[in-house]
Amino acid sequence: MWRLQRIIVAAGMVLMLMATGATAQGAGFQLKQDQVSPGQARLLSVLYPGLGQLAAGHRQRGTAMIVGHTVFLVAWLSSNSDFGTHEDQFDLESAGYSSLREGGSFENAREAWRRVSDRKDDMDQAHTTRVTCAALTAVLYGYNLVDVFLLGGVEPPQDRRMSLRPRKIGEAPGLALVARWR
Amino acid sequence: MMKRLLLLATALALMVFGCSNDTKLPAKYHDDVLDQPTAVEALLDGSDFSVTWQMTSTANVDGYVVSLTDTSGAQDTRFVDDSTATTYTDAGLQLQSATFYIIRLWAVDDVGFFGPTSEPDTLVVP
Numbered sequence: 001m002w003r004l005q006r007i008i009v010a011a012g013m014v015l016m017l018m019a020t021g022a023t024a025q026g027a028g029f030q031l032k033q034d035q036v037s038p039g040q041a042r043l044l045s046v047l048y049p050g051l052g053q054l055a056a057g058h059r060q061r062g063t064a065m066i067v068g069h070t071v072f073l074v075a076w077l078s079s080n081s082d083f084g085t086h087e088d089q090f091d092l093e094s095a096g097y098s099s100l101r102e103g104g105s106f107e108n109a110r111e112a113w114r115r116v117s118d119r120k121d122d123m124d125q126a127h128t129t130r131v132t133c134a135a136l137t138a139v140l141y142g143y144n145l146v147d148v149f150l151l152g153g154v155e156p157p158q159d160r161r162m163s164l165r166p167r168k169i170g171e172a173p174g175l176a177l178v179a180r181w182r
Numbered sequence: 183m184m185k186r187l188l189l190l191a192t193a194l195a196l197m198v199f200g201c202s203n204d205t206k207l208p209a210k211y212h213d214d215v216l217d218q219p220t221a222v223e224a225l226l227d228g229s230d231f232s233v234t235w236q237m238t239s240t241a242n243v244d245g246y247v248v249s250l251t252d253t254s255g256a257q258d259t260r261f262v263d264d265s266t267a268t269t270y271t272d273a274g275l276q277l278q279s280a281t282f283y284i285i286r287l288w289a290v291d292d293v294g295f296f297g298p299t300s301e302p303d304t305l306v307v308p
Contacts, residue, residue, distance in 0.1 A: 087205070094208045101211055105296035106288070109212035120207055127203035135197035139190050 041154035049144035056154040061147075069140050076133035083126040090119040215242055216289045216297025224285040224305040232271040235287050235300065240265050244292045250277075250305075251284045261290075277307045 036044070036055045045052030049069040054062025097112040104112075147153035167176040219235040226232075233248055246262040248270050262270050277283065283305040289297040 090205065098208050101293065101295055103294040106212050106216070106298040109295075113210060113212060116207060120205070123205060124203050131197065131201045132194075135194050138197065139194050142193070143190060 038154045042148045045144055045148040045154065049141050052148050052154045053144075057157045058153065061153065065140065065144055065147075069137065069144070072133055072137040072140060076130060076137050079126060079130035079133050083123065083130050086119065086123040086126045090116070090123050093119045215295055216291055217241070217243070218298040219246070219287045219289060219300040222285060222287050222300045222303045224283070224303045226277070226305055226307060229275075230271065230273050231275045231277065231305075232269060233285060233287065233303075234269050236268060237289070240289075242291045243289045243297075245290050246270070247288055247290055247296065249286045249288075250275075251286070252278065253282050279307050281307050283307065 036052075038056070041052035041056040043052070044055055048066070050062040050065025050067075052062075053065060056062075093112065093116045097109065097116050100109045100112055144153075162177065162179050164175050165178050167174055169176075217237055217239045219237055221236040222233065223235075224231070224233045235246075237243070243265040244263075245265060246267060248260045248262060250258045250260075260270065260272065285303045285305055287300045291297070
């Protein structure tokens with residue numbers, strides 16, 4: 001399970017790197033703003049929620065979706081693993097209880113039944129948690145698709161009145177405060 | 183915005199409550215298999231030891247186990263191979279003098295499951 005989580009996180013990081021506009025090239029660090037088409041941005045968002053929005057310039061929305069989806073995904077994988085552990089314990093306790101039917105005593109069976117019931121409660125709780133996390137992951141992914149395909153989430157952002165833009169100052173990378181008047 | 187949130191909340195609720203855990207508890211047997219002996223009374227008449235008890239139901243009963251535990255914790259058991267018995271008598275039981283015994287009893291079924299233990303009765307050997 002943890003191996004799968006590592007693979008997913010690593011894949012997410014690779015996709016995020018693909019989506020970023022800044023790249024290191026040659027001897028010096030060079031700022032480069034790649035313009036992605038809406039189609040490419042949609043594809044990125046289908047691959048991982050928020051990447052297309054980020055690539056299209058919607059930094060806050062894209063970052064929020066990437067962080068949110070990653071958190072839900074990790075929580076889902078963890079809770080799924082947790083559920084598996086509780087399920088194994090439940091199976092073990094159930095087998096123990098059933099085996100007491102032949103050769104066990106009422107008192108031991110009653111104690112075993114209490115443990116089986118406790119494990120069942122734990123398992124039900126873990127199941128609710130994992131389904132909630134899975135649902136949150138699915139809903140956020142679905143909202144991401146609606147955003148990029150229906151709500152224009154990958155259209156270039158409107159210029160704000162004031163914004164920070166990456167600019168080369170001499171040969172060095174820097175930031176410029178840009179103000180617009182209409 | 184409110185409609186969108188409502189739609190998301192509905193989808194979430196449908197997913198969470200639509201996927202219940204279908205794992206079931208194993209069949210519960212221990213409460214129903216054997217009845218608990220009641221009114222247990224132990225008597226010592228000279229060297230004759232006897233125990234009497236009552237059973238509300240003898241369903242599934244194959245026999246009874248009579249248990250004697252002394253103050254040191256040592257336990258001696260005797261099996262009564264009769265599902266309808268309500269008395270056990272033993273004339274040759276070696277009980278230590280000046281010792282306090284706790285007498286308990288439980289039913290046994292044909293696969294060896296021990297039913298609930300009776301309330302204890304006490305016996306003082308002079």
